[in-house]
Amino acid sequence: METANVHNGTRYYVMAVTPTRLYSFTGFGSLESVFASYVDRTVHFMELPGEIPNRLVLHILYCQI
Secondary structure (H helix, E strand, C coil): CCCEEEEEEEEEEEEEEECCEEEEEEECCCHHHHHHHHCCCCCEEECCCCCCCCCCCCCCCCCCC
16 A cells, blocks of 8 residues: 555555455545445456465555544
């Protein structure tokens, strides 16, 4: 995840990877608003070739304080 402070708020770029796909999400505001903007539209992804041996899947939880 990358963030950038711009004149109208915070811009987010989030990459999510599964064993076979790479997803990317971008948007402004909060992480909640970034993901909410994808509810009514198609999420695009890139197919990843092959299997990754000894892969480790990490789950990241974002908590707003």
